[in-house]
Amino acid sequence: MEQFPDRPQSKRICGHSLSNPESCGEDLEENLNRTIAMAPSHCAGCADYHIANATVRLLDNAPWRRGAGKALLEALQPIFTRLKAGNTNPIDVVAAACADTAVLSACAHAAWIEDPQMLKRIRHTVIDRCPTPLALCEEFAARHDLQIRTNRVDLSNTERTFPADLIVLHNLLPFIPQDRHVGMLRQLGSWLKSGGRMVLWQLVIPPEDRDGDVLTRIKRVADMKAMVESGRITISETKETFFARLDRYADDNRPGQPRSPDTAALRSLIASAGLEISSIEEFPHNCPHRSKLYVMIVAGRPSIASGD
Numbered sequence: 090m091e092q093f094p095d096r097p098q099s100k101r102i103c104g105h106s107l108s109n110p111e112s113c114g115e116d117l118e119e120n121l122n123r124t125i126a127m128a129p130s131h132c133a134g135c136a137d138y139h140i141a142n143a144t145v146r147l148l149d150n151a152p153w154r155r156g157a158g159k160a161l162l163e164a165l166q167p168i169f170t171r172l173k174a175g176n177t178n179p180i181d182v183v184a185a186a187c188a189d190t191a192v193l194s195a196c197a198h199a200a201w202i203e204d205p206q207m208l209k210r211i212r213h214t215v216i217d218r219c220p221t222p223l224a225l226c227e228e229f230a231a232r233h234d235l236q237i238r239t240n241r242v243d244l245s246n247t248e249r250t251f252p253a254d255l256i257v258l259h260n261l262l263p264f265i266p267q268d269r270h271v272g273m274l275r276q277l278g279s280w281l282k283s284g285g286r287m288v289l290w291q292l293v294i295p296p297e298d299r300d301g302d303v304l305t306r307i308k309r310v311a312d313m314k315a316m317v318e319s320g321r322i323t324i325s326e327t328k329e330t331f332f333a334r335l336d337r338y339a340d341d342n343r344p345g346q347p348r349s350p351d352t353a354a355l356r357s358l359i360a361s362a363g364l365e366i367s368s369i370e371e372f373p374h375n376c377p378h379r380s381k382l383y384v385m386i387v388a389g390r391p392s393i394a395s396g397d
Contacts, residue, residue, distance in 0.1 A: 107208075107233050113158070113198035114233050115190050117146050120225055122325045124189075128221045139221050140331070141338035142188060144313045147322055153191060157383060160372050161192075161259070161290055164385050165199040168286050172254055173203050175284065180207075183214045183253040185277060186244055186261045187222050190229045196257060197235055213237040214251050216244065244277070245269045253280045256287045263292070274362035281390055287364065289386040293352060310335045352384050364388040 107114040121143040128136035145151055172180050184192040193215055200207045213235055215226040223239040230237035242249055245265045256277055262270055277287060294302055313335055316322045324331050352371060359366055365388060372383040 107194075107197050107201045110162075110198070113194035114229065115194045117143070118322055120189060121147065121322070123225060123228070124221060125325045125331075127224055131224075132219045132221045135219060136221075137334040137337045139189075139219065140334050141313070144316075144322075144335070145309060146189070146191070147316065148309065148312055150312075152383075156372060157290070158191070158195060160370070160383065160385055161195050161257075161288070162199055164288055164290075164368075164370075164387060165196060165255075165257075166202065168255055168288070168387070169199050169203045169207070171284075173207050177210070180211045180255075181214065181251075181253045181282070182211055183216065183251050183256045183280065184226070185216050185256055185258050186264065187215045187217045187226055188259070189222050190225050192257050192259050193226050193229055193237075196255070197233060208235065211236065214253070215239045216242045216251065218243045244273050247276070251280050252282055254282055254285050256280060256285070257290070258287065259290045260292050270358055271361045274358065274364065278362055278364045278388075278390060285389060286367070287388050289355075289359070289388065291355060291384050291386070293355065293382045293384055295351070306339050310339045352382070355384055355386065359386060359388050363391070365391040
């Protein structure tokens with residue numbers, strides 16, 4: 090079993106309630122410093138990404154704060170309404186390639202809105218190939234008394250199964266080689282129980298926006314450094330080490346970033362994986378350097394995607 094540094098006791102953490110629509114129970118600065126404590130030794134090859142990702146979420150203009158989180162909650166809410174009404178069986182919710190506590194907290198908050206007692210029926214399964222985000226999710230679940238199991242799994246190459254009433258994928262495709270997208274989604278679709286839903290929350294970057302995407306990341310790194318310089322956030326490693334991580338993050342390459350100029354390729358991808366879309370929505374990314382879109386897709390097996 091992985092051994093992680095003990096989490097310091099903090100009264101501030103306890104103030105982040107699942108009922109709060111802004112935080113959904115997360116403490117983002119605590120997440121950052123827990124990530125700094127764990128990732129360098131447990132995720133050596135991708136520690137920079139984990140730490141930078143945790144820092145991005147603290148920005149005032151972070152995508153999650155600009156509407157990504159709200160849009161996910163709006164997609165989840167009717168699914169939890171249906172799951173509550175369906176029967177009294179346990180409800181299996183899978184956060185696939187979690188990255189941090191964002192998806193877990195959104196699912197827990199959506200269930201809380203539906204009925205706080207519903208959380209007692211939900212069994213959260215969190216999957217990632219890296220141990221650091223899994224540890225963050227375990228700590229989040231412990232703080233909020235959630236049922237959880239975590240699994241280190243590479244979704245691009247696994248035959249394991251996790252039966253699910255709901256699977257949530259948040260911008261996973263860029264981190265998976267494109268030639269594995271269809272097979273991975275087909276595998277995930279096979280996990281769905283009767284009536285189950287998959288929520289795919291994905292960025293689409295038009296080809297003409299690629300240079301702007303790089304500029305945005307560079308500006309984002311400058312903003313993150315400014316938060317440290319101003320004392321707005323406190324980090325638990327040297328400033329020099331932290332800034333070097335952010336610079337490497339700016340040069341990060343994501344091999345599977347969808348290269349379609351619109352959502353057509355995502356529709357085709359879902360169909361190729363044997364899934365049927367029950368709803369699809371596009372949201373502007375609201376970023377000054379690019380016109381890319383967030384796309385929210387809810388899909389299921391063909392026999393159930395159009396009805397319950």
